Amino acid sequence: MGIRILGTGSYLPETVVDNQAFTAIVDTSDEWIVKHSGIHTRHFHDGPTYEMALKAGTAALENAGLQPEDIDLILCTTVSGDYDTPSMACVVQGLMGAKNAVAMDINAACAGFVYGLDMVNMYLQHGYRRVLLISAESLSKITDFTDRSTCVLFGDGAGAAVLEGTDAPFYSVLGADGKGACTLFARRPDNPNPFLKKQRTIAESDGFSPSKPGMLCMAGQPVYKFAVTAMPQAVREVCAKAGLPMEDLDWIIPHQANLRIIQTAVSALKLPMEKFICNIADSANTSSACIPIALDQAVRDGRIRRGQKICVVGFGAGLVYGSAIFEY
Ligand SMILES: CC(C)(COP(=O)(O)OP(=O)(O)OC[C@H]1O[C@@H](n2cnc3c(N)ncnc32)[C@H](O)[C@@H]1OP(=O)(O)O)[C@@H](O)C(=O)NCCC(=O)NCCS
Missing domain, CATH: 3.40.47.10 (Thiolase/Chalcone synthase)
Structure with missing residues (x-):
């Protein structure tokens, strides 16, 4: 199923x-x-x-x-x-x-x-x-x-x-590493509570650095290092689970955070760049929307066709990663 x-x-x-x-x-x-x-x-x-x-x-x-x-x-x-x-x-x-x-x-x-x-x-x-x-x-x-x-x-x-x-068939591999939570986050604004004598602020607890309430705060390099390992690993694992040689994938749609991250994953996987669907140049990182936007664009312009095997692979704050293989 x-x-x-x-x-x-x-x-x-x-x-x-x-x-x-x-x-x-x-x-x-x-x-x-x-x-x-x-x-x-x-x-x-x-x-x-x-x-x-x-x-x-x-x-x-x-x-x-x-x-x-x-x-x-x-x-x-x-x-x-x-x-x-x-x-x-x-x-x-x-x-x-x-x-x-x-x-x-x-x-x-x-x-x-x-x-x-x-x-x-x-x-x-x-x-x-x-x-x-x-x-x-x-x-x-x-x-x-x-x-x-x-x-x-x-x-x-x-x-x-x-x-x-x-x-x-549909195959997926999901993962999370909460130890990296404080490398990419946006915190809720503190709400002064008149019933608490000395209220702790969220910003200074559990390894999270002080940040502007509601704003993304990121340590770019640790996230980069996580991404260049997690992306190829997630693709390898989901192919192994599916019993599918990576070369048999028709398309890979990666999360569009940084072209350098995608290129590093491409060389680690030893696959041609042409198999990767990228739109980062035009629309940057739109978080969870990146992959379905790229999917829709490739379906509508005829690159993705019925019966083809698609692999999607993402990573992000959490830190989390995931990959899936399905037939379009
Ligand atoms: C953010 C990222 C592009 C930064 O690239 P980088 O090569 O690691 O650059 P660094 O952070 O080492 O910064 C290098 C220098 O450029 C500067 N810099 C940062 N942003 C800059 C900008 N927009 N313009 C000019 N200079 C900038 C830094 O201040 C630093 O200057 P310094 O050497 O004088 O301190 C990269 O780390 C990255 O893509 N990380 C992953 C981010 C990600 O994927 N986030 C989303 C996850 S879903």
Whole structure:
């Protein structure tokens, strides 16, 4: 029992910002950004994150030829939703009119879509018929635009897939290393509590360095080192689980955090770069949305075709990683 993608959709906001624009707000250059990350432009959304989720989800439904009522589970992945509660999935369910769907969010950071696929696979094995998986992120809402080492790396966007069960196999490998939690985080603002005499701040506990509330704080190099090991390892492990030689994969869609990370994984795996679907130059790191956006773009431009074997591989804050193989 595995998953079949019935339709895909994505949304990138209209506002496109190039590297040169960042030189007006921080001490940086187009040359530095391109050399260190491979990013040329990113998109920023002026509005709630759920709007992008709705657009990507609706596009995926249309692509699948289905109505909102046909969906029995909406699963959203995000680290940058608009509300702590309700879930983004519930907001989307209401706006879409998907009245037969249960709805919830998960947070597995930039590996959210891969973790989401794994969960969807389990739900489909337990009686759910059609699931809408949406990854939507407004990283610009949690980006510190005075921090040059992070603000140039992120963008906004959303991607989605409609999934149903099939006999074609699905394999996944997930992992987490919470010891790296303090290398990439955004903390909740402290709420003064009149009943506590001396309130401890979250910022100074358990190894987390002081940071601006609600803003991403990252130690770039430890995350880089984790990524260049975790990505190739996750691809090798999921291929071993599937009993599939890596060369038999038609496409690999990696998380788009940094072109150098992807290139290092490519050489470690000794696979041709042409098998890797990359859009980081245009849309930067949109966290969990990167993979489904790239998937949708490659489906729509004809690179990905029915029957092909796809491997998705992600990593992110947590630290977490995950990979999956399925047939498109
Ligand atoms: C963030 C990252 C691009 C930085 O690249 P790097 O080669 O490691 O660069 P360093 O952090 O060593 O910084 C080198 C210098 O560039 C500077 N620098 C950082 N950002 C800069 C910018 N935007 N423009 C110009 N200079 C910058 C640093 O201040 C440092 O200067 P110094 O040597 O005078 O101290 C890289 O570490 C990375 O991609 N890490 C992983 C991030 C990631 O994947 N995050 C998302 C996970 S889902």
